Structures are given as C-alpha cells and as structure tokens.
Amino acid sequence: MQYYNQDTYIFLDGEFVKANEAGTDFFGQALHYGYGAFEGLRAYSTHNGVRLFKAEAHFDRLRTSCEAINLPFPWSTRELIEQTYELLAKNNMRAAYIRPLVFSGSNMHLTSAANSSIVIAAWEWGPFLGQNLLKVCLSDIRRPHPKSFQIDAKISGQYINAIRATSDAIRKGFDEALMLDQDGFVAQASSENLFIEKDYKLYTPPMENVFPGITRQTVMDICKGLNFEVVEKRLTVEDVYTADSAFLCGTAAGIIGIKQIDETTYPEDWEHTIGSSIQRTYKKLVLEQENYEVII
Incomplete structure (x- = not known):
C-alpha cells in the first residue's frame, strides 16, 4: 500500500x-x-x-x-x-x-x-481487517508482562510482539491472532480488544491485562445505552472456544465479527448477534447519523 x-x-x-x-x-x-x-x-x-x-x-x-x-x-x-x-x-x-x-x-x-x-x-484507509468475518487463531506469542512494560500506553517498541503474532497467524491461513496474558488468560488481539457473547451477555477481559482501547470504551458505552449487559472478567481459552459469537474492536478496525477461532466456528449467525447490533450503532455514531450523546 x-x-x-x-x-x-x-x-x-x-x-x-x-x-x-x-x-x-x-x-x-x-x-x-x-x-x-x-x-x-x-x-x-x-x-x-x-x-x-x-x-x-x-x-x-x-x-x-x-x-x-x-x-x-x-x-x-x-x-x-x-x-x-x-x-x-x-x-x-x-x-x-x-x-x-x-x-x-x-x-x-x-x-x-x-x-x-x-x-x-x-x-485514506479502509477498515484495517477488512469487512468480512474473521478467522482468528490463538497465538503462542504472549502480551508483555505488566510489570515489565507499560501495557496501558501506546509505545512503539511494544508492537514487535503484535507484528510477530499477526504475521504468524497470516502464515497459518488466519486473519488475526489472539494473544494470552502472562497467566494464560485470553487478553486481546494483536491491536484490537476482544468481546465474546454467551447466553445474551457480553464478556471482555478486564483493564489490568489489556490495552485500554477508546473503541473498547465506546462499545461499553453503546451497550449501556442499548441495555446490553457487559461483564469484565478474565477469559479462559475454553470461554473463547465455547462462546456463541465474538468480535474485535479498535479505531483502525472498527467493529468486526469473528467467524471462527482456530478450528471452532461460532454457532450464532453474525447478523443476529449483539456484536452486529453494536457494529451498526457504532457506524451511525461515527458518521453522526443519529444523536447518541446519551451513550457517549
């Protein structure tokens, strides 16, 4: 490009x-x-x-x-x-x-x-990860330890791990990688935050082990306005595998759904998920097509 x-x-x-x-x-x-x-x-x-x-x-x-x-x-x-x-x-x-x-x-x-x-x-740059549902894999490369690096700051040198994780994922035929934290819990993608849906609730890793994304906070504000429940908790690999659906969010990527994680395909039709509703609301929000002051 x-x-x-x-x-x-x-x-x-x-x-x-x-x-x-x-x-x-x-x-x-x-x-x-x-x-x-x-x-x-x-x-x-x-x-x-x-x-x-x-x-x-x-x-x-x-x-x-x-x-x-x-x-x-x-x-x-x-x-x-x-x-x-x-x-x-x-x-x-x-x-x-x-x-x-x-x-x-x-x-x-x-x-x-x-x-x-x-x-x-x-x-001029379209959505960072495209517009199609993603194929995502778990990476062997982990997020930096919070005691060794300022993980809540956007520091240039920190992104070497992200480059390695994404490059490995693409070589394996996937679109993006999910990275674990220092304790083996699922933290986030290489440069996007993660939300999973299970039984009509959203779950996302807590702030202490992930980057505090502005889009992540916007998603949580949208959920509050639309009465979707969001639970912040440390997510196991099993949590991610057994979710009904999942999506990533970030400034460059926007809101984008995940089709599968490793070889597991999510059962819920994306168009019927909470993530899809948030995706539509987010698009209207950034384009100022409706007044969402109540949720931001």
Whole structure:
C-alpha cells in the first residue's frame, strides 16, 4: 500500500512539509530502541463536515503514553486537533486514518529523552481487517508482562510482539491472532480488544491485562445505552472456544465479527448477534447519523 505521494503533506514540529522531503534522524532513540509513542484516530465524512472521532481522548492518551516513558510532550491537545484538521484540508481528505507519532532525538545512551518531535500523517484507509468475518487463531506469542512494560500506553517498541503474532497467524491461513496474558488468560488481539457473547451477555477481559482501547470504551458505552449487559472478567481459552459469537474492536478496525477461532466456528449467525447490533450503532455514531450523546 502506498501511504503518500509527492503531493502529500505531513505535520512535523510545527510545520507542514512534503512527506517525501522529510528527513529521518538515523541516530534517534526512536529508530534504535523504539523510544516513541503514537496514536491512531479516524476522520469521517459526515453530513456536518469532516469530523475527527474522539480526537480529544486520543491526543490526551498520547500525552499519557509519553509521560509514562518520560518522553517530553510540550503540545496542547487543542493545538494538535487544530493542526490535524488543517492537515486533512491541505491533503484534501474528508475520510482518513491519522497517525500522530512522538519520537525522541539523537541519543545512543539508555537514558530518558531530553527533547522530542511530533509528526502527524494521514492517509485514506479502509477498515484495517477488512469487512468480512474473521478467522482468528490463538497465538503462542504472549502480551508483555505488566510489570515489565507499560501495557496501558501506546509505545512503539511494544508492537514487535503484535507484528510477530499477526504475521504468524497470516502464515497459518488466519486473519488475526489472539494473544494470552502472562497467566494464560485470553487478553486481546494483536491491536484490537476482544468481546465474546454467551447466553445474551457480553464478556471482555478486564483493564489490568489489556490495552485500554477508546473503541473498547465506546462499545461499553453503546451497550449501556442499548441495555446490553457487559461483564469484565478474565477469559479462559475454553470461554473463547465455547462462546456463541465474538468480535474485535479498535479505531483502525472498527467493529468486526469473528467467524471462527482456530478450528471452532461460532454457532450464532453474525447478523443476529449483539456484536452486529453494536457494529451498526457504532457506524451511525461515527458518521453522526443519529444523536447518541446519551451513550457517549
């Protein structure tokens, strides 16, 4: 996939520059050690114009991620939101995926960064995992231990495990991987949160062992508004295998149903599941087709 061309702008340290003219610091800690933090948010073309969905929550989380690893963050959320809208206008984009990245500068020592830079890029991108029901497998690669890594922050270096898990899944003929936590419970997919349905209730792993997804919280808010019960509990492999249905959620992927886990196909027709109802509601929410202030 081509993410930019000679006419594409990015926002880099206060200026809009051509993507193909931006340089890279080959002595940067971000490049050598993964010392950076990032976010992913989406812009949608609505009847009210271009709208960033939950932009404030995303940029606030970017700040929190940087603070977790002592990466300087001198920018305000309001400033970054305004620059993102301007970036979309300069690139003539109405619907796009947006990637802000904060990265450290030149430093070969294993010490905290004294300064940092920010880049914001945008490109047109459909649902990350497509629109068809997914074939998912359990991965042998586990989530980082919460005592060894800041798992509630979106840190660049953390995603090596996610890349390995997804790549292994695709080589085996699956679309995505589910990863276990340090105790052998099912935590989440490589970059999406997991919900399973059993006996007309939804279950999802608790916050302490999964990434606190903004879309995950949106799903829970939707469930509250639609009177669907959600239980946060640690999920065993058997729980996942014996569910009636399941789905993944994330900013890049949206809400997407799971057809099967390993060789087990879920019995419930997706169109009749709670997940399908949430998927439809979420789509209307991000496109501002109905007023859902009561649930967000």
